[in-house]
Amino acid sequence: MRVILLQDVRGSGKKGDVVEVKDGYGRNYLxxxxxxxxxxxxRELEIQQQQARAVAQHNKEMDQYRxxxxxxxxxxxxxxxxxxxxxxxxxxxTNSDVAAVLQNRGYKMDRKKIEMEPIRHxxxxxxxxxxxxxxxxxxxxxxxxx
Numbered sequence: 001m002r003v004i005l006l007q008d009v010r011g012s013g014k015k016g017d018v019v020e021v022k023d024g025y026g027r028n029y030l031x032x033x034x035x036x037x038x039x040x041x042x043r044e045l046e047i048q049q050q051q052a053r054a055v056a057q058h059n060k061e062m063d064q065y066r067x068x069x070x071x072x073x074x075x076x077x078x079x080x081x082x083x084x085x086x087x088x089x090x091x092x093x094t095n096s097d098v099a100a101v102l103q104n105r106g107y108k109m110d111r112k113k114i115e116m117e118p119i120r121h122x123x124x125x126x127x128x129x130x131x132x133x134x135x136x137x138x139x140x141x142x143x144x145x146x
Contacts, residue, residue: 002039069137092118
């Protein structure tokens, strides 16, 4: 019996796979539990279309990440913060603060993509944005007193 897996099933395959299983396993376990649906031509075509859309969406996101990385690479951003004695900041500058500065400049950025330690002193720092496996951008952040 050919079925399309609706969820990952250990030992059978991943979601969206069309697999051949024994009739009893398919009819008595996979289909009643909602883990699979019987494979028909229409369902197989629908799965192929969904996978093609997912690949196209992934490629579009990768292009956007590459463009954003090229734009950010080598830029310098200035951030002002309240300071105390000897250039020590009140609080710290985190990746959320850096993401807000980037958003003010028109770059749509998720804070989780910014890799940095919290900044607690005035100075110039290198901030690294890791978008995807090999898509990385580094830029300078200059922290000045208010």
